[in-house]
Amino acid sequence: MPTKEAIFETVKLCLVEALSVDDDEVTLEASLTRDLGAESIDFLDIIFRLEKAFAIKIPRGDLFPEGLQTNPQFVQAGKLTPAGLAELKKRLPYADTTKFEKNPSVSNLGDIFTVGMIVGYIETRVGGK
Amino acid sequence: MRWFWIDRVTYLEKGKKSRAIKNVSLAEEHLHDHFPGWPVMPQALMIEGMAQTGGILAGSVSNFTENIVLAKVSKASFHRHVHPGDQMVFESELVDSGPNGYRAETRITVDGVLTAESSMMFAAVPGISGETAFVFKDNLMALLRECPGFDRSTNGFSQ
Numbered sequence: 001m002p003t004k005e006a007i008f009e010t011v012k013l014c015l016v017e018a019l020s021v022d023d024d025e026v027t028l029e030a031s032l033t034r035d036l037g038a039e040s041i042d043f044l045d046i047i048f049r050l051e052k053a054f055a056i057k058i059p060r061g062d063l064f065p066e067g068l069q070t071n072p073q074f075v076q077a078g079k080l081t082p083a084g085l086a087e088l089k090k091r092l093p094y095a096d097t098t099k100f101e102k103n104p105s106v107s108n109l110g111d112i113f114t115v116g117m118i119v120g121y122i123e124t125r126v127g128g129k
Numbered sequence: 130m131r132w133f134w135i136d137r138v139t140y141l142e143k144g145k146k147s148r149a150i151k152n153v154s155l156a157e158e159h160l161h162d163h164f165p166g167w168p169v170m171p172q173a174l175m176i177e178g179m180a181q182t183g184g185i186l187a188g189s190v191s192n193f194t195e196n197i198v199l200a201k202v203s204k205a206s207f208h209r210h211v212h213p214g215d216q217m218v219f220e221s222e223l224v225d226s227g228p229n230g231y232r233a234e235t236r237i238t239v240d241g242v243l244t245a246e247s248s249m250m251f252a253a254v255p256g257i258s259g260e261t262a263f264v265f266k267d268n269l270m271a272l273l274r275e276c277p278g279f280d281r282s283t284n285g286f287s288q
Contacts, residue, residue, distance in 0.1 A: 018203075041200035041230065041250055048225040048232055060228040 001127045007054075008119050014049035015115065018042055026115055033110035050118070056125050063121050064113065065091045069106055080104040088112075094120030133268070134178035135219060138185060138276040143286040147186035147221045149272070151178055155213035170211035172245070175237060176202060179247045182219040183233030185273065187251045188265055190226060192285035194255075196262040200230065201250040209244045211237075217244065229253050 002010075012026040019036050032038040038046070043064050051058055060066070065088070068074050074084030085104055089097060095117040100108055140148035153160075153170050160168035180199045187197045211217060218238045225232035230252045237245040256262030261270070261284055273279045278286050 041252055044227055044230040044252075045201065045203065045232070045250055047227065052225075 004119065004123060007122050007126070008115075010053050011050070011115060011118050011122060014046060014053055015118075018045040018049055028114065028116035028119065030115050031111050032113045032115070032118075036115075046118075050122065054122055054126055056122075058125075061091075063118065069109070075106060078106050080106065080109075092117065092121075094124055132177065133181070133272070134174050135181050135272065138182075138273050141186065141189055141273070141276050141278065141286060144186070144190040144223055144226065146223070147182055147189070147219075149178070149182045149185075149219045151217045151219070153211055153213050153215045153217065157213075160213060168213050170215075170217075172205075172207050175207070175211065175217070175245055176205055176247065178217065178219055179205075179221070179235040179237065179245070180249060181269075183221040183223075183231075183235050183249050184251055184264075185269070186221045186223050186233055187231040187253070188262070189286055190223070190231070191253070191262075192283065193261050193265040193270070194259070196254040196256050196264045197231070198252045198254060198264070199249060200252040202247060203232075203250060204248040205245070206247070207245045209239070209242065211239060211244060215239045224248075 008028065012023055015021065015026050015036065016023050019038055019042060021036050025036060030036055047058050047063060068084065068087060074081055074087055080088065085097070085101060092112070095112045097112055100112050135149040135151045138147060138149045140146070155168060159171060159174070163169060163171050184197045184199060188195065216239065219235060221233045221235040223231055224234050230250060232248065232250050234248050235246065236243060270284060274281060280286065
């Protein structure tokens with residue numbers, strides 16, 4: 001089983017290729033959208049590269065959940081409701097939502113999609129330590 | 130009318146590989162200005178030809194019921210100039226397929242010599258169920274009618 005460091009190095013390589021960023025920009029804390037400039041199609045690009053690099057299949061919505069923002073039960077007045085937050089944590093158990101919970105505005109949602117979150121997800125899929 | 134930067138699809142293996150040709154002619158007006166006295170096929174138009182070859186291949190996965198939109202050119206390299214009289218052969222391979230998009234790698238050769246290569250991503254946008262998606266309507270499908278294996282009754286490829 002790969003170590004967390006080994007997973008991070010492979011994830012970094014995938015992100016450098018998908019987003020044309022320098023490898024020193026890819027830190028565990030870096031947000032994919034805010035810091036690394038990822039746009040919607042890049043998420044699919046990242047998934048394709050991760051699937052190849054780790055020889056896994058990533059089901060739709062598994063890494064980047066869909067439909068959360070359009071559900072009025074989960075989003076009201078531009079913010080995630082307590083039910084929305086609970087759903088988010090359920091779908092992304094490997095994401096660090098501590099900072100986001102202080103101001104759960106939809107516009108801040110991109111901040112939880114970090115490099116560290118991807119590493120955490122891959123760890124659960126390949127059983128890293 | 131729409132912009133065609135391939136003349137004919139000559140081979141299509143559904144969801145796997147496609148091949149198309151374009152004959153470059155001095156009758157094409159853009160070559161008069163690009164460049165005066167030294168006509169060179171613009172590389173941006175070669176990218177469009179690669180996008181059409183790869184896009185048709187991506188469309189074949191759903192028998193052309195999904196709209197396929199060029200979303201990202203991850204890589205494009207050009208190794209040689211293309212001039213009037215040359216025949217470009219475009220060959221695309223679908224290297225990744227997902228629920229909402231595809232990646233195709235395409236190369237162009239002229240007389241068997243590698244001239245350009247690219248890696249492109251296409252987004253798949255669902256069309257109206259059971260109908261040919263609007264990006265594949267009209268003349269774009271005409272490019273396929275002479276292609277071996279194309280079934281005119283279903284507007285698709287059986288295999």
